[in-house]
Amino acid sequence: MALFQKISQLREFVEEVLKILYYYRGRVIFSFSGVALGILSICIIITTIDGANKKAQVIFEALGPDAIMIFGGGERQRAARIRVSTLRTGDADLLARVEGVYDVMKVFSARNVMMRYKDRNWQTQAIGSTTNYFESFSWGFQAGTVFTADDYDRAEAVCVIGAKVHEELFRGGPALGKTILVGKLPTRVIGVLEERGGSVGGPHVDDRVIMPLTTVTKRIVNERRYLSMVRLKTHRDLDKTIEDVRATLRASHGLKGNLDDDFTIRSSKDILAFVTVISGSLLLFLGTASIVALVVSGFVLANLFYLTIQERKKDIGIRRAYGATQKGILLSFLFESILITFIGGIAGIVLSIVLGGTFEKLFDIPMMFSFKVVIFALLFSFLTGLLSGLRPALRASRIEPIEAIRG
DSSP states (O other): OHHHHHHHHHHHHHHHHHHHHHHTHHHHHHHHHHHHHHHHHHHHHHHHHHHHHHHHHHHHHHHOTTEEEEEESOHHHHHTTOOOOOEEHHHHHHHTTSTTEEEEEEEEEEEEEEEEETTEEEEEEEEEEOTTHHHHTTOOEEEEOOOOHHHHHHTOSEEEEOHHHHHHHHTTSOOTTOEEEETTEEEEEEEEEOOOOOOSSSSOTTOEEEEEHHHHHHHTSOOOSEESEEEEEESSOHHHHHHHHHHHHHHHTTOOTTOOOSEEEEEHHHHHHHHHHHHHHHHHHHHHHHHHHHHHHHHHHHHHHHHHHHHTHHHHHHHHHTTOOHHHHHHHHHHHHHHHHHHHHHHHHHHHHHHHHHHHHHHOOOOOOOHHHHHHHHHHHHHHHHHHHHHHHHHHHTOOHHHHHHO
């Protein structure tokens, strides 16, 4: 009987609060919107950082902890996005002799090459490489196979296309055996790569066409002396191998004394460091935005509650006269505040789910939604409601019934 009475009282309490919120629905919607936007920002922070970290781990595993990449042009030229051809084909042969190096991959990348299939066009990068490209990057196939050593030696017009190119040119349909134009060169598609998705500080990972290095350098760009990149694998300590690689290239390029390197060395460690910087920037920018949104919405909510208290002063006095305790009034106002922000938190979570796919498509930002997002979002919305409603609730609970009724 006592339990039934408690449930009945709780139901009446909730119904009363909902009626009050409906009566002041204009103010409630205003406060609710600010909280929803703040929680949306928090959800974006968490999902983006988690997604970026997961993507970095995937790339790290694909590159391998033993991978070293050397690009043409020094740090200054690359920072200014100036493409400088300084990495020669002979350098790759010299680097193969560095102690510990067991795998060497040569790459020449031709940017902004127009691909055509029937009435569909797509501009992407044509990557010429040695036959170990796919094994070195641990990149599997949706269909087809790699080009062979004979294809490489004869500079055959064959290619393997990325998932993005497959979608744009073939709309996901059959591609094997079809002929596409790579620039002006009719080329047969022999394979379609598995989708890896997204990008981290560069072009879309799946937006590429891979061909034999000899085909690209002889039949598309007519460049037989320089390479865009050399990728190595080592079973020695990574840092020591990088030191030997730098020394070998500086000697080969005649760089003495304090002359800057005319090449750039990157390792898989740099990928993780880069993503860490991106995650920190996102945390700083979006974190500031979300905190500002929550503080503003909390401030607005507190002021609206102060205003509401003045309007409901007589009602509070009557409730006190009929036996309502200070604790009951306090809990009533706190419940109203927390309920508003809690609903705003749920709305923010729903918005983050709905807009997550849009962010990924527009900005190539990988987003990973998890249960942790829900916990953080609801926790922040609860704290916002509690902190913004506490002082107004305390003020309402201290109103004397006689003074309130007289007023």
